[in-house]
Amino acid sequence: MTTTISPDAAAATQDGPEDAPRIPRRATAPPSVHGRPNRAGWTGPTYYGRSQLKASPFENPVVGGYIFLAGLSGSAAVIAALADLRQGAAAAALVRRGRYLALVAPILGAPLLIYDLHTPKRFYNMLRVAKHTSPMSIGTWILMGFTGAAGLTAAAQAGTDLWPRLRGLNGLARAAQVPTALTGLGLSTYTASLLSATSTPLWAAAPRSLAMRFGASSMASAASALALTEPDPDHRRALEGTAAAALAVELAGAAIAHATYRRTGVEGALKGKAGRVEHIGATLLGTALPLGILAASLLTRRGLPRPVTALAAVATLAGTAALRVSIMAAGDRSAEDPDVSFRFSQPENLPER
Amino acid sequence: MNMHPRALEHATSTLDHVIPNESELTAGARIVPGRSYGFFTDTTVCIGCKACEVACKEWNNLPADNLGLTGQSFDNTGALSANTWRHVAFVEKSGSHGLRDGLDQKFQSGWLMMSDVCKHCHNAPCLEACPTGALFKTEFDTVVVQQDICNGCGYCVPACPFGVVDVSTVDGKAHKCTLCYDRLKGGLEPACAKSCPTDSIQFGELSDLQVRAAERVEHLHGIGVESAYLYGTPDAPGATGGLGHLNAFFLLTDRPEVYNLPAAPTRPANRVAPSLATGLATVAALALASAFLFAPSPEDRRGGRR
Ligand code: SF4
Ligand code: SF4
Numbered sequence: 001m002t003t004t005i006s007p008d009a010a011a012a013t014q015d016g017p018e019d020a021p022r023i024p025r026r027a028t029a030p031p032s033v034h035g036r037p038n039r040a041g042w043t044g045p046t047y048y049g050r051s052q053l054k055a056s057p058f059e060n061p062v063v064g065g066y067i068f069l070a071g072l073s074g075s076a077a078v079i080a081a082l083a084d085l086r087q088g089a090a091a092a093a094l095v096r097r098g099r100y101l102a103l104v105a106p107i108l109g110a111p112l113l114i115y116d117l118h119t120p121k122r123f124y125n126m127l128r129v130a131k132h133t134s135p136m137s138i139g140t141w142i143l144m145g146f147t148g149a150a151g152l153t154a155a156a157q158a159g160t161d162l163w164p165r166l167r168g169l170n171g172l173a174r175a176a177q178v179p180t181a182l183t184g185l186g187l188s189t190y191t192a193s194l195l196s197a198t199s200t201p202l203w204a205a206a207p208r209s210l211a212m213r214f215g216a217s218s219m220a221s222a223a224s225a226l227a228l229t230e231p232d233p234d235h236r237r238a239l240e241g242t243a244a245a246a247l248a249v250e251l252a253g254a255a256i257a258h259a260t261y262r263r264t265g266v267e268g269a270l271k272g273k274a275g276r277v278e279h280i281g282a283t284l285l286g287t288a289l290p291l292g293i294l295a296a297s298l299l300t301r302r303g304l305p306r307p308v309t310a311l312a313a314v315a316t317l318a319g320t321a322a323l324r325v326s327i328m329a330a331g332d333r334s335a336e337d338p339d340v341s342f343r344f345s346q347p348e349n350l351p352e353r
Numbered sequence: 354m355n356m357h358p359r360a361l362e363h364a365t366s367t368l369d370h371v372i373p374n375e376s377e378l379t380a381g382a383r384i385v386p387g388r389s390y391g392f393f394t395d396t397t398v399c400i401g402c403k404a405c406e407v408a409c410k411e412w413n414n415l416p417a418d419n420l421g422l423t424g425q426s427f428d429n430t431g432a433l434s435a436n437t438w439r440h441v442a443f444v445e446k447s448g449s450h451g452l453r454d455g456l457d458q459k460f461q462s463g464w465l466m467m468s469d470v471c472k473h474c475h476n477a478p479c480l481e482a483c484p485t486g487a488l489f490k491t492e493f494d495t496v497v498v499q500q501d502i503c504n505g506c507g508y509c510v511p512a513c514p515f516g517v518v519d520v521s522t523v524d525g526k527a528h529k530c531t532l533c534y535d536r537l538k539g540g541l542e543p544a545c546a547k548s549c550p551t552d553s554i555q556f557g558e559l560s561d562l563q564v565r566a567a568e569r570v571e572h573l574h575g576i577g578v579e580s581a582y583l584y585g586t587p588d589a590p591g592a593t594g595g596l597g598h599l600n601a602f603f604l605l606t607d608r609p610e611v612y613n614l615p616a617a618p619t620r621p622a623n624r625v626a627p628s629l630a631t632g633l634a635t636v637a638a639l640a641l642a643s644a645f646l647f648a649p650s651p652e653d654r655r656g657g658r659r
Contacts, residue, residue, distance in 0.1 A: 047442060047613035048425040050432060054516040057507035078640050086647040118505025118525035125485040125504045133481035133622035135629070136508045140484055185640070189632030196628045197621040198511035199478060207624040211632030219639045235647075242643040249635060335511060338610075345514070345615035350594050351623065 041268045041339030042346075051341040053199055055332035059116055064325035066105075066112040067191040070143070071218025071320065072225060073105030074187030077150055079222055079242065081181035083235070084174065094235050098226055099150070099157045099173070102180060105187060106147040113143075135194040142190055146183035152176040189215035191324075195331060201344035202269045202327070202334035206260040212253030213323065217287075220246035221320040224290070224313035233303070240294050240309060243316060247291040254283050265343035269334030278326035286319010373540060380542040382557040389494035389559040390537065391600030392546060393566045394468055396612070397573065397581065399553040401427060401441055401466040405545035409439040412533065412544035416523075432613075433469060435521035438530035439545050440469045442612055467603065467612045468545070468554055471496065471517045471530035472585060475597030479529075481622040482512035487527070494559070494600060495532040503527050514596070514618030532601075559600055566604060573604075580606040584614060594619025 080098025083091040114123045127144070131137040156173035159166060192214035196207035203210065220243045227239035261267045270278055290312035297304040297312075334340045356364075359378050377383045384390065409415065415436045423429050426443035433440045446463035477496045480488040487502035488509060498509075498518070505525040509518045518529040533543035541547075546556035555562060566583055573581035585591040585602030590609055592598045596618060609616045 042610070045608060045611045047444070047611065048423075048428075050613055052514075052516050052610075052613050052615050054510050054513070054519060056511040057520045075636070078636070079643055082640060082644045083647050086644055087649050090649065091647070116506075118507060118520050119503065122485075122502075122504035125487070125502055126506075128502075129484070129486035131481070131484065131486075133625060134484050134508070135625055136482065136506065137484040138625075138629075181640075185633055185636050186629075188636045190629060192632050193625050193628035194508075196624045197482065198508075199514040199618065199621055200511045203511075204619070204621065204624060207628035208631040211628045212635045215632040215635035216639060219636060219643075223643070238643070238646040241646040242639065245642045246639050249639060253635075331511075335516075342610050342615065345617055347590075347593065347617040350617050350619065 041265055041337070042342035043339075044342065046338040046342065049338060051336050051338040052345070053201075053335040053341050055335040056198070056200065056328075057118070058328065060325055060328040060332070062112050062116045064321070064328045066109045066116075067214070067324040067328075068221070068321045069109035069112070070105045070187050070191055071189075071214065072221050073102045073109065073150070074146065074184035074189075075218040075222030076104075076226065077102035077146070077153075077177070077180045077184035078188070078219070079226060079239070081177040081184075083238075084177060091235060094226060094230060094232070094239075096157055096161065097229060098222075099154050099177065099180075101222070101225060102146075102150040102184065103154050105143065106150060110143065110147070133197075135190055135197050138186075139190045139194055142183050142186040146180065146187050149176055149180040149183055153180045188218035195327065200331045200335045201264075201266045201340050202261070202331040205264040205266045205344060205349075206257045209253045209257035209260060210327070213250050213257060216246045216250035216253055217316075217320040217323055219243075220250060220287075220290075220316050224316040228310055228313045236309075237298070237303065240303075240312075241298060243313070244291060244294040244298060247287050247294065247316065251283070251287050251291060254287065264349050265346075266334050266340050268340045268343075269330045269337060272330075272333060274326045274329035274333060277322050278330060282319050282323035282326055286315055286322055290316045290319070371539060371541075376537075376540055376542040376556070379547050380556045382542075382561065384493070384537050384540050386492035389600060390532065390557065391473060391495075391559045391562060391602065392470060392532070392543070393555045393557070393562040393602060393604070394470070395553050395555065395566070395569060395604045396465065396467040397578065397604060397606060398551045399441070399466040399468060400551055401443055401464070402550060403430075403441050404548040404550060405439045405468050405554055406430060406437070406441055408544040408548035409530075410437075412536070413438065413531075433471070433517050433519070433529070435519040435523075435528040438470065438528075442467045442469055444607075444611055446607075465607060465611065467605070468549075469613070470545070470601050471532075472515055472591075472602070473530075473532055473600035475592075475600065476595060476620050476622070478512040478514055478596075478621045479509035479518050479527075481620075482508045484508060491532075491534055491537075493532065493534070493537050495534065495537075497531045497534050498527050498529060500526055500528075512621050514615055514621075559598075562602075566602065569604060578606060582606075584609060590616050591618065593617040595623050596620050 076098045080095045084095040114120050126140045153173050153176040156169045159169040192211035195203035223239045223243035227236050230236040293312035297309050363372050374383055418434055418436050426445050428443045430440050444465035473495045480496050485502050485504055487499045491497050503526040505520050507520045509527050518527050520527050542556050546554045570581050583589045584605050585599030587598045
């Protein structure tokens with residue numbers, strides 16, 4: 001930087017022996033901030049306690065719900081394709097359910113996204129450009145590709161279910177599952193970069209570890225959903241193993257993310273209700289608890305009783321949803337709180353060049 | 354009387370038509386497509402008259418945002434929004450830090466005012482985020498939302514590092530300063546700059562403005578205002594983290610936060626690749642682990658439908 005800001009300029013505003021009430025910083029809550037208390041973070045001057053940023057106008061349960069469904073769908077497609085490639089007909093029932101589960105993002109998720117637009121009737125304008133700088137554009141095309149491929153896979157699967165003698169259909173499903181799984185990888189994780197590629201401090205602070213958490217929890221949720229309905233003990237064990245591995249990665253991601261939040265000074269955004277949901281709901285009950293149960297189950301020779309592992313699966317699914325919604329809400333809070341937003345926009349947080 | 358030669362061409366009143374390239378008369382800048390234009394806002398001469406706010410509302414037909422009082426000095430506007438594209442900030446400071454010491458009452462000389470606006474960033478985060486291409490760079494190197502394209506996804510709002518662009522609850526589209534795109538097309542200086550009585554807002558070609566601003570900082574340093582610095586010129590605060598430079602830049606005399614500006618904003622698009630790569634690597638690694646767990650058992654290899 002060629003120009004420097006005098007560090008004591010802020011201190012200088014505090015002098016003046018006789019006069020002038022101080023700027024009532026943070027004493028008055030601006031209309032957009034919902035009367036939040038002070039917390040550690042930026043302690044320098046602000047403009048009447050306002051943040052320089054605007055929070056996203058997303059409806060958090062709606063967009064968070066989409067992120068959940070996208071991860072579930074994408075990862076279900078990946079697991080179904082892997083099970084089919086590795087075990088073929090032996091895993092036919094699991095593969096069928098995975099291929100159908102992959103339809104939740106196209107059928108339920110896409111309408112949620114359109115609903116969240118402020119001018120929904122123009123949703124198709126998303127399709128007039130493709131931009132590598134915009135994860136929302138990248139994601140639109142991933143979702144389009146996935147919808148086509150997953151739709152074809154599921155249709156071919158439905159065909160084989162109805163007319164088992166039509167051999168060509170099975171081949172079609174097996175071919176179509178490859179592009180479905182590849183786009184499914186993207187669908188499982190692009191939503192993290194959608195959040196990180198903004199100026200919202202909490203989302204921008206930890207792009208890598210957020211992607212780790214979102215990707216891993218997508219895999220965990222899909223494996224858990226499939227394990228819940230899996231009658232075959234061997235397949236269930238493989239699914240629970242996948243879920244356990246994913247939960248372990250998610251937990252590691254959470255640890256890295258929280259260390260990054262502390263280092264960059266955005267931790268304050270996780271002090272409220274959203275933060276409690278993230279800490280207790282998503283990380284403790286939604287990740288650590290099922291990880292413990294599944295690890296115990298995998299280490300015993302015959303596994304823990306079914307209701308116990310089912311509990312782990314339900315906890316994983318709920319934790320995955322809680323992670324999405326709480327990260328969205330805490331992000332909005334980080335954008336609205338000047339203590340967090342100005343702390344984050346200090347030069348020490350600039351990426352190294 | 355000293356008259357601009359262009360003004361002499363129009364000495365008699367010609368109200369029946371627009372003076373061609375009027376901006377040359379009012380701002381000393383000819384508007385040519387393909388060149389970069391912007392604003393230099395010199396906050397040291399801002400008197401807080403809000404003429405820019407009014408002129409902007411008038412020209413762009415924008416409704417009022419807030420008819421109440423905020424109790425925050427003379428600032429009853431609060432912040433930039435979908436309906437407010439110029440916002441004059443008022444900071445009342447006690448102490449004059451050596452400026453005009455002994456000439457004025459201390460706290461009278463502690464006023465800071467700044468007319469805030471969209472920065473028309475070089476690598477504009479809002480534009481880079483927009484998934485419909487509604488946000489685009491004009492031929493004047495400014496950033497504009499095409500109202501007939503925007504579908505109100507709202508992604509530009511958290512993308513902007515300065516909290517400028519906003520989605521209107523009235524029409525469900527994103528709105529922000531257009532740097533008077535329509536006026537530039539007609540050779541007119543933007544409404545705010547034209548209305549500014551002290552030339553705190555200067556419109557012009559970016560390269561000219563940057564030279565002018567650097568000279569102004571030097572002059573201010575010379576007369577003892579050592580705190581003066583530029584915000585948004587290349588390598589200065591505000592133009593950090595890959596943003597390049599801001600086409601609308603500022604001369605400030607206190608920390609950026611005092612004016613509600615971030616000291617070191619970053620370009621969000623730089624986070625796309627690391628995030629996508631890490632996410633894909635995570636999911637791919639877990640898929641590999643899963644493939645290993647689904648290893649076919651000996652009896653599976655025998656049975657099956659196929
Ligand atoms: S200041 Fe914000 S709205 Fe203006 S060009 Fe930059 S990113 Fe876009
Ligand atoms: S709200 Fe409109 S201008 Fe903003 S990113 Fe979405 S489509 Fe683009």
